[in-house]
Structures are given as structure tokens and as C-alpha cells.
Amino acid sequence: MTSSTSPVVESALLSVSGLAKSYGDGASRRQVLADVEFTAQAGDFLTIVGPSGAGKTTLLRCMSGLLAPDAGETRLSGAPVAEPPADMALVFQDYSRSLLPWMSVVGNVTFPLRSRGVAKPERRTRAEEALAAVGLESSARLYPWQLSGGMQQRVAIARALAYGPRILVMDEPFASVDAQTRAELEDLVLDLRDRLGVTFLLVTHDIDEAVYLADRVVVLSGAPTTVTAVVPVDLGRKRDQVETKARPQFVSLRSQVYRLIRAAAEDKEAK
Numbered sequence: 041m042t043s044s045t046s047p048v049v050e051s052a053l054l055s056v057s058g059l060a061k062s063y064g065d066g067a068s069r070r071q072v073l074a075d076v077e078f079t080a081q082a083g084d085f086l087t088i089v090g091p092s093g094a095g096k097t098t099l100l101r102c103m104s105g106l107l108a109p110d111a112g113e114t115r116l117s118g119a120p121v122a123e124p125p126a127d128m129a130l131v132f133q134d135y136s137r138s139l140l141p142w143m144s145v146v147g148n149v150t151f152p153l154r155s156r157g158v159a160k161p162e163r164r165t166r167a168e169e170a171l172a173a174v175g176l177e178s179s180a181r182l183y184p185w186q187l188s189g190g191m192q193q194r195v196a197i198a199r200a201l202a203y204g205p206r207i208l209v210m211d212e213p214f215a216s217v218d219a220q221t222r223a224e225l226e227d228l229v230l231d232l233r234d235r236l237g238v239t240f241l242l243v244t245h246d247i248d249e250a251v252y253l254a255d256r257v258v259v260l261s262g263a264p265t266t267v268t269a270v271v272p273v274d275l276g277r278k279r280d281q282v283e284t285k286a287r288p289q290f291v292s293l294r295s296q297v298y299r300l301i302r303a304a305a306e307d308k309e310a311k
């Protein structure tokens with residue numbers, strides 16, 4: 041892995057170095073993360089995969105400042121992350137619980153901006169822009185319960201975009217929607233990366249999704265977790281659900297990532 045003094049780390053938008061985290065005390069202490077290191081450059085789309093229970097959510101929580109690591113650090117634009125940074129936004133799988141059912145779509149998007157002290161006219165403008173970016177401009181007055189699962193997740197993405205983040209961190213964001221909606225949301229985030237220049241870090245269990253979306257796939261080992269490999273995905277920026285996935289290079293990358301995860305899972309079971 042790269043050392044903390046390398047030019048790659050210094051120029052990175054995000055750098056994670058030596059991250060370690062354990063849960064519990066004494067005999068029940070269990071190390072989940074051990075020396076996790078990777079970097080993301082501005083505009084990168086990184087996906088993170090690994091065996092079940094490898095500590096992917098723990099990693100996201102530590103690197104976003106929601107959970108204090110035991111060792112190591114995350115830097116965003118060179119500054120150490122100690123609490124959720126203003127220019128990092130998070131989107132989780134469970135959109136139904138993250139949206140407030142008694143608030144309209146636009147209310148859900150503007151509400152967190154209010155607690156950040158953003159003035160009302162600016163809140164409204166940012167919400168309108170964010171809802172337009174996810175194709176929900178005509179649903180602003182509806183309530184979450186009037187929307188499909190995919191639309192609700194679009195609201196959660198719009199709310200994250202309204203912060204004006206430089207990086208969007210997503211934990212299994214499309215795991216609870218049907219296959220067709222999932223494909224649409226995958227193409228939406230690729231489009232947002234291209235149009236808005238936002239950097240993405242997305243955890244997924246789905247290897248096809250990991251390869252389809254990524255510039256690089258970060259493969260984690262089983263707990264205690266390190267980075268086993270960072271697989272470059274040289275499929276070009278333009279992706280297509282049918283054409284890209286039919287390419288021999290895509291099939292080969294998918295097999296490569298699958299083998300790495302299987303080897304990590306077998307290694308984990310042997311420990």
C-alpha cells in the first residue's frame with residue numbers, strides 16, 4: 041500500500057491510512073479493521089467489496105467521523121476527519137427510515153440544511169437543484185409514502201447532494217430496490233459523477249454493481265480487515281447496462297473480483 045508521504049496520498053481528496061477498529065473489551069474484544077489504507081482522487085468512483093461481515097459498514101463509519109477508530113486516520117482535502125465533514129455526505133441502504141414521513145420531499149431535502157444554518161432562500165434553491173439533478177423536480181410536494189422505493193432513495197440522494205458535498209459515501213444504497221430500479225439508480229449516480237464532479241465511495245455486496253460503477257474496486261479481506269487488492273476498472277467513463285456488461289473485459293474483471301472475495305472469505309473461515 042502507499043505510504044503516507046507519497047505524492048498520491050498528498051494529492052488525494054480522501055486518504056485512509058492505518059485505520060484500525062475493535063469492538064468489545066477483554067476476552068470479548070474483536071478486531072474488525074486492521075491497517076486499512078486506500079486513497080480516492082477527486083472525481084473518482086470507488087466501490088468497496090468484501091466478504092460478509094468484513095467490516096465495510098464499520099469502515100465507512102470510521103472514515104466519515106461517525107465512529108472513532110482505535111488507530112489510523114482519514115483525511116479529506118488534507119484535513120483530518122474527526123466528525124462528519126461538511127463536504128462529505130452519507131447515503132444508507134435504509135431510505136425508508138432515513139426520510140421523515142411527515143415532511144414533504146422538499147421538506148426532507150431542506151431540513152438538514154436548516155440545522156446547518158443555511159438561509160431559507162438558499163435552502164430552497166439548493167433543494168430545487170438537487171431534486172432536479174435526480175429527476176424529482178415535479179415530486180417536491182409529495183410525501184415519502186406516496187413514492188416508490190426507488191424514488192425515496194432518489195430523495196435521500198438529493199438530500200445528500202443539497203449539502204454540496206465533494207464526496208458522497210454510500211452504504212449498500214440500492215440493496216432494497218428491484219433490479220430494474222437498481223439499474224436506473226446505478227446510471228443516475230454515474231451521471232451525477234460526470235455532471236457534478238462529485239467523488240463517490242460506494243459499498244456493495246453485488247460484484248456486477250461494483251465493477252459496473254467503479255474506476256477502481258477496493259477489495260477487503262475478512263476480519264480483521266485490510267485491503268487485499270485495488271482493482272482498476274479500465275472500461276472507460278461511459279457505461280451501458282447491456283453493452284458494458286457483455287464485454288469480455290467486464291466478465292474478466294467480475295471473475296477477478298469474485299475470486300479475490302472468495303479467497304478472502306476462505307481465509308477468514310480458516311482463521
Ligand SMILES: Nc1ncnc2c1ncn2[C@@H]1O[C@H](COP(=O)(O)OP(=O)(O)OP(=O)(O)O)[C@@H](O)[C@H]1O
Nearest residue numbers: 063064072090091092093094095096097098099263
Ligand atoms: N457496535 C458493534 N458492537 C459490536 N460488534 C459490532 C458492532 N458493529 C458491528 N459489529 C461486528 O463487527 C463485524 C463487522 O460488522 P460490519 O457491519 O462493519 O460488517 P459489514 O462488512 O458491513 O457486514 P455485512 O457484510 O453484513 O454488510 C461484524 O462481526 C459485526 O457483528
